[in-house]
Amino acid sequence: MPGLRTPLYDAHKALGARMIDFGGWDLPVSYPAGTLKEHKAVREAVGLFDVSHMGEAWLRGPGATATVARLTTNDVGGAAPGKAVYTLLCRPDGGIVDDCIFYKRSDTEYFVIVNASNTAKDLAWMREHLGAGCELEDVSAATALVAVQGPRAVALVDRLGRTAAGDGALAALPGFGFADATVAGVACLAARTGYTGEDGFELACAADAAPRLWAALLEAGAGDGVQACGLGARDSLRLEARLPLYGNDLDDTTSPLEAGLGWAVKLDKGDFLGRDALIAQKAQGLRRTLAGFRIDDRATARHGYAVVDRGRPDGEQVIGTVTSGGPGISVPGSIGLAYVPPAAAAAGATLTIDCRGRDVPATVVKGKFYKRA
Amino acid sequence: MSYPTDLRYTNDHEWLRVGATCVVGITQFAVDQLGDITLVDLPAEGHLVTKGQRFGTIESVKSVSDLYAPVSGKIAKVNALLRDQPELVNQDCYGQAWMIEIEPSDQAEVDELLSPDAYAALTAEA
Structure with a gap:
């Protein structure tokens, strides 16, 4: 069965993207530049992402x-x-x-x-x-979504953008602010949000207008070093910024408190779905917590690898699971996230990860792996 | 995709330059599948390997793969450049990014390696 296509499918093919199946969608995993260059473009210049599948x-x-x-x-x-x-x-x-x-x-x-x-x-x-x-x-099928991310992203979008408040209004939007705008003549909901750890915008527009928006951003951003970026860079960027990925780090069986997302849970705002359970969880103490880790050895821990404690009896040595992991691109070593018992997750503590049969030491890291300057 | 005609190939997407010894690397097809290579781990020189046995690993941003010995024998040389410059695999997989050189112990295994045409047919199906 052919995969679902976003309105930018032809644009990706024209750029020479390598397409993969992602949850039933045909999406670019990388362009000819490759994931490393795409990642660096977002950290140093500006990258474009087609996230219309959302x-x-x-x-x-x-x-x-x-x-x-x-x-x-x-x-x-x-x-x-x-x-x-x-x-x-x-x-x-x-x-x-x-x-x-x-x-x-x-x-x-x-x-x-x-x-x-x-x-x-x-x-x-x-x-x-x-x-x-x-x-x-x-409105999922009728809506396209283009993320413009990186230190030159805001200026690029602002240059092409207009709002009812006039020119320059997009650059003046605060983080997590949004406005109705036209960007390169395309009506958008323009939000100062992203999934890369960089400043930028996510632009939601009508599906049939997306190719025009995409082409205009590529053309206007050429002098800024704009780079189309695939799912590979999206994943490496979000992991460095320690942004969770549903299906990897979060699922129906994990709680926001375990995932370190307590800041997005307002227990005192009034009733909401899950509130009683989360209050009880907080009172009882967490069974596990999502810890960040760095590996300085020549190894990468990936989704599903076991966190082990070899001091325990056989059969009880697995104490946790890696949910995301990959090489650091803008940070040293390799990095990842793992659910482990809270007692094992103190900053600077050593975790042991079974990397394909080899026990590799990892250091617990608090906070983001990468913080923008 | 076309493949160098002076090489032999395996189902695991490795190429071999067959002479007195066999120089081993991975094919452009494999490189394209892996994407940007971030790490290549190879064994020590002098190590003995058996055909089909894991002799190293190659990691890209997205994945990790085993490298399998294409023939049995002694590892006579290892490309030390790849330890610090794994990106050579993306840049020049048939040249600078050769991985190991094996002194084969069983000529029959060498004779069974795929021809360029057979390998091209294999990758065309994939």
Whole structure:
């Protein structure tokens, strides 16, 4: 069966992208420049990502604020209009349905962008928990999403952008601010958000206008060293910035508290799905925590590798699991994330990871692996 | 894709330059599959290997793969350049990025290696 294609499929082929299947979508894993160069372009100049496979929906109506307040762990309902909020959707048992970003346009109108692989599940979940006076419109198929990321991203988008507030309004948007804009003549919801650890924008536009937007950004950014970037760079960039990936680091069985996302859980904002379970979890103490680690040995720990304690009896030596890992590109060594018992996760502690039959020492690292200057 | 006609090949996407010894590397097909190579781990010189046995590993940003001995024998030479310059594999997989040189112990294994045409047919199916 042929994979799903984004509106930019032909543009990727024209650039010579290497396409792979990603959750049923045909998406570029890399372009001829290769993942390392694409990654560095985002750290040093500007990169473009086609993330049109992600799901999008509107929640509208007089009950919209009450509905999003109940669905989300963060204070989405209390946000100011024009602000985007990262949040989790939790099950009543505290497990994570998805992590996503809500964009509050007003008390009666919210946009939401969810992970591609979870779109059907999330929209069904939201529909199931819609309050009175709130309607959900799935616009995933009609919406394209282009991320423009890197130190030159904001100036590039601003140069092509217009808002009702006039020229320069996009560059003036704060982090997690968003505005209705036209970029290269294409109507967009322009948000100062991203998944790379760099400054930049994510631009949601009509699917049929996406090729025009993409081409204009490539052309206008040529002098900035703009680089189209595939899924390979997207993953290495997000890992260095310690941004979790659903399906790897988060799933229905992990809780936001275990994942180190307690900052996006507002237990005192009023009731929401999962709140009671998370309060209980907090009171009882966590069984495991998502620890960052660095390996200075010549090895890379990858998804699924076991964290072991060889001092324990046979059969009980596995104490955790690596959920993400890869070589550091803008940081030394190789890096990753692993669920381990909290007692093993102190900063500077040594973890032992079974890398394909070889025990490799890793050092626990707190905070982001890469922080932009 | 076309492959150098003076080399022999394996199902595991390795090439061999067969003479008094066999020089071993990985093919452009393998390089394209792996993407940017970040690490190549090779054994010590003098090491004995058996055909099909893992002799090293190659890692890219996205994945890790084993390298399998294409023939049995003694590892006479190892390309030390690759330890610090794994990117050579992306740049010149049939030249500077050769990996090991094996003194084969069983000529029959060498004779069984794939011809360029047979290997091209194999990769065309993939």
